[in-house]
Amino acid sequence: MAKLLVVDDEVGIRELLSEILEDEGHDVLTAEDAGQARKLIEENPLDLILLDIWMPDTDGVTLLRELSSQHLIHCPVIMMSGHATIDTAVEATKFGAFDFLEKPISMQRLLSSVSNALAQETPADTESRQQDAETQSEPSEAKAVIYGHNGNELATIPFTLELRDARDSFEKLYLQSVLEEESYSMSKVAARTGLERTHLYRKLKQLEITLPAKEKTA
Structure with a gap:
């Protein structure tokens, strides 16, 4: 307990x-x-x-x-x-x-x-x-572990990254997860993320997130 x-x-x-x-x-x-x-x-x-x-x-x-x-x-x-x-x-x-x-x-x-x-x-x-790590010649790398809704580990983001790069990595994982959960319905993704669709498409392009050939726009 x-x-x-x-x-x-x-x-x-x-x-x-x-x-x-x-x-x-x-x-x-x-x-x-x-x-x-x-x-x-x-x-x-x-x-x-x-x-x-x-x-x-x-x-x-x-x-x-x-x-x-x-x-x-x-x-x-x-x-x-x-x-x-x-x-x-x-x-x-x-x-x-x-x-x-x-x-x-x-x-x-x-x-x-x-x-x-x-x-x-x-x-x-x-x-x-x-204490064991202190005896090693190279310290272990600090990192953030990102988990999905089902508790599985999606990725790790090392703290050696600059803040902008770390934020981009997190946003990419977040948007990829939301896109999959909403079956690539852009209106639903926009509503859930609080982004206007124009801003959403610009963000996806910025983060190099590729959409399926026949994405849902409804």
């Missing part, structure tokens, strides 16, 4: 996620804002944190950055949001977020992400690996 913390200002989401995760056998704590979250994180040995990005007092990315800088995060963190931009997701990953869940969150996506996060090495394993 793992001890999880769900941080979200919406009581309905906290209760729903808690119910689902408790049914899976986990011990779930909840916090409605950054202040409560800080207290629970400092007082409890946690195995996983699910952290909402948009909260009234302190947003989730800022909280993650603060806790990481204070070395208070000792477990995987999964970010959640229904309104986050690609830049926000990339920033959260830079500060140690394991995964990003887009609201509304499906049960399958939630459980898959939680399972993958809990399967990661423990802080003790991480410390041991870092």
